[in-house]
Amino acid sequence: MRPIQARISVGAMAHNLRVARSHAGTACVFAVVKANAYGHGLSRALRALAAADGFAVLTLEEAANLRLMGVEKPILLLEGIFGADEIATCAELDLWPVLHHAAHLDWLQQQPPARPLQVFLKFDSGMHRLGFPLADHAAVVARVRSLPGVAGITLMTHFAQADEAAGVDWQLQPFLREMAGHDLTWSSANSAALLRYPETLGAWVRPGIMLYGASPFAEVSAEQLGLRPAMTLQSEIISVQTLQPGEGVGYGQLFRAERAMRVGVVACGYADGYPRHALTSTPVLVNGCVSRTLGRVSMDMLCVDLSECANAGVGTPVVLWGEGLPVDAVAAAAGTSSYELLCALAARVPVEEVA
Structure with a gap:
């Protein structure tokens, strides 16, 4: 046989999750397993990362596969839903969608799910990729709270430079300031923020690359962070x-x-x-x-x-x-x-x- 081979260590992934947990404080941990667990195999990663509090994926198909594999923990849909027809499936499988544009709210209003959903309401704090404008937070939160199809809300943002010298304050502080009056839990930390900025922890952290033994920082090695290559x-x-x-x-x-x-x-x-x-x-x-x-x-x-x-x-x-x-x-x-x-x-x- 051709001699090439990828050796994937479940022990290394489990170890890296423990490192993530050690930085998370009281926050719950979503293990990000999108893209076939960053190439490591979804079913393999599920066994290695079984101690996570939940899992984060990209698509409804990935989430459905997790449920078929027996996952009962929360599953976060990082890009939300792509059509109104997916709302019913989210309710059926108890998935937590990220809501990040007005169409999501329209769909939930027009086709309320049979069982109200836990949702993550994403705001754009400066990355300019996904999320409602911070300036619209009052109206957006009020509307989502009025929807009968919503059981609970976690506020969310994503950092553009947590792994760079610019850091997170230029996004985190406006996000926290604008969201302070809503009395809702929040989530912001990816791998880099989790490792470097404890003020970003919130209620849920979302480590990805560090779980697989790679460093999110150009100037700090995975070994220095206590991570093992998976x-x-x-x-x-x-x-x-x-x-x-x-x-x-x-x-x-x-x-x-x-x-x-x-x-x-x-x-x-x-x-x-x-x-x-x-x-x-x-x-x-x-x-x-x-x-x-x-x-x-x-x-x-x-x-x-x-x-x-x-x-x-x-x-x-x-x-x-x-x-x-x-x-x-x-x-x-x-x-x-x-x-x-x-x-x-x-x-x-x-x-x-x-x-």
């Missing part, structure tokens, strides 16, 4: 080539040797989820030896430098990211984020679940 993408060297000075390797010959050198060809490419735009010097781990990629990533293969890995040859194991090589480091070198790398794991890559 996914290790690994393969093997399947061929060794020797380049002479001036010779190139791969499509476009983007890398040319300055001296005689050995090059390992690894069974992993962009069709497996490795980023095609990762150019020369993206880190890899060759049998525990830190090395680098060379040239352009192919659909099924990539090349690595064996100059400092004297004993490497065909069959030598290679870690593309995970244990011993943080996914954040690979993402930074490739000019992308750990979110993209983890979510892009291809269906053709075999997965082994480990403790």
